[in-house]
Amino acid sequence: MSTAVATRGLEGVVATQSGICWIDGEAGVLSYRGIDIHELAAKSNFEETTYLLWFGVLPSEDQLSDFKLQLSQARSLDWRIPEFLRSLPKKTTPMEALRTVVSLLAVYDVDDTDSSHDANVRKAIRLTSQIAMVVAMFDRVRKGKDIIEADKSLSHAANFLWMLTGEKPIGEATRAFDVALILHADHELNASTFTARVIAATLADIHSAVTGAIGALKGPLHGGANEAVMRMLFDIERSGADPVEYVRNMLANKIKISGFGHRVYKTEDPRATHLRRMSEELGRASGNAKWYEMSRKIELFITKEKKLNANVDFYSASTYTTLGIDIDLFTPIFAVSRISGWAAHVIEQHDNNRLIRPRAEYIGPEYPAPYVPIEDR
Numbered sequence: 001m002s003t004a005v006a007t008r009g010l011e012g013v014v015a016t017q018s019g020i021c022w023i024d025g026e027a028g029v030l031s032y033r034g035i036d037i038h039e040l041a042a043k044s045n046f047e048e049t050t051y052l053l054w055f056g057v058l059p060s061e062d063q064l065s066d067f068k069l070q071l072s073q074a075r076s077l078d079w080r081i082p083e084f085l086r087s088l089p090k091k092t093t094p095m096e097a098l099r100t101v102v103s104l105l106a107v108y109d110v111d112d113t114d115s116s117h118d119a120n121v122r123k124a125i126r127l128t129s130q131i132a133m134v135v136a137m138f139d140r141v142r143k144g145k146d147i148i149e150a151d152k153s154l155s156h157a158a159n160f161l162w163m164l165t166g167e168k169p170i171g172e173a174t175r176a177f178d179v180a181l182i183l184h185a186d187h188e189l190n191a192s193t194f195t196a197r198v199i200a201a202t203l204a205d206i207h208s209a210v211t212g213a214i215g216a217l218k219g220p221l222h223g224g225a226n227e228a229v230m231r232m233l234f235d236i237e238r239s240g241a242d243p244v245e246y247v248r249n250m251l252a253n254k255i256k257i258s259g260f261g262h263r264v265y266k267t268e269d270p271r272a273t274h275l276r277r278m279s280e281e282l283g284r285a286s287g288n289a290k291w292y293e294m295s296r297k298i299e300l301f302i303t304k305e306k307k308l309n310a311n312v313d314f315y316s317a318s319t320y321t322t323l324g325i326d327i328d329l330f331t332p333i334f335a336v337s338r339i340s341g342w343a344a345h346v347i348e349q350h351d352n353n354r355l356i357r358p359r360a361e362y363i364g365p366e367y368p369a370p371y372v373p374i375e376d377r
Contacts, residue, residue, distance in 0.1 A: 006361035106207035124343035136163035186341030259314030275315035
C-alpha cells in the first residue's frame, strides 16, 4: 500500500517548473515573465503581452509591429467554419460552439501534424486570432445577424468588438477591453491551464490541449463566476431590492456570493483593482453607472462582513455588461484572452516535456479483497 498522502484539489502542490507567470498570493502580486500586472495593464497592450508570454521578453518596436501583422493576417477561417456554426442546434451555447470549433480548426491547419516549437508558435498565432473570430461570429449567427468580416487594420481588441457589434468601437471601450484581455491572459496553473499542460505532456497537438482547456474553463467553478455575478445583479435590479440587503439575505440562506475570495490570493486580487476602476470609468462615460454602484456597495459589505476580497470575476461582470456584451459570452471572452497563456504553457511543456502522471492515495477496500464467484453473490 502507498504511504503517499493526497492533497485535495492539489492545493499547495508544485506540479512543474515554469518561467511564464509568478504569483505571490500573500502580497497580492501577479506578474508575467517577472513584469508586474499593474505595469502591463497601465503601459502594455494585448499583442505585446502575448509576445512577452510566448517569447519571454518584451518585443522591440519592429518585433511588435511584425507580431501584430502576423496576428492580423491570421484573421481568416476556412469557409466551412462559419457554415458549421450556422448548422449547430439552436440550443448550442457559445462555450459549446467554441469547444467544438477549436477541435475542428485542427484539421484545417497547415501545421496540423507538426508540433515543433516553430509550428506551435505559428499555430498559436492562428488560434489566438481565430478564437476571437469564432466567438464573435457565433454570437451574430445565433442572433440571425450577418457575419462581420475581420478588419485587419484594427488591434486585436478593437477587431473583436467590431466583429461582435458591427460598430467601430470608441477608444475608451477598446482600451478597457484590451486591458481586460491583458488581465486574463495567464494565471499560472489554474484548472484550464493545467489541463492544457497535461494534454500537451502526452505530446498531443496544441489544438487538443486548447480544446481540453476550454472544456475545463466551461465548468462553473472556473470560468463561470462572472456570469453568476451579473445574474445576481440583474436579479437585484428586477426585485428592486437594496443590494446590501439582498446579499445579506443570500448569506443568511447560505447561498454562495460569486466573485469573492480566491484559492491563491490572501489579499486583493490585483486584477480586480483594475477592473473595479474600469467598471467605474465605463459606467460614468456611458451614463449608466448603476452596475458599478451596485457592485461597489456589495463589495464593501462582503469585505466588512466576511473579510473576503473581490476577485477578477466580480468587476469583470459589470465591465463587460457596460460594454454591451451578453452574459453567456463572458466565459468565451475569457478564452479569447487566455489562449495567450494556454499557448505559452503548451509551448513550454513541449519544449521540455515529461509526461504528467501523478499518483492517487488509495482509499478503497483493503488488499487483497476476495473475488466472490457470481453464484455466491
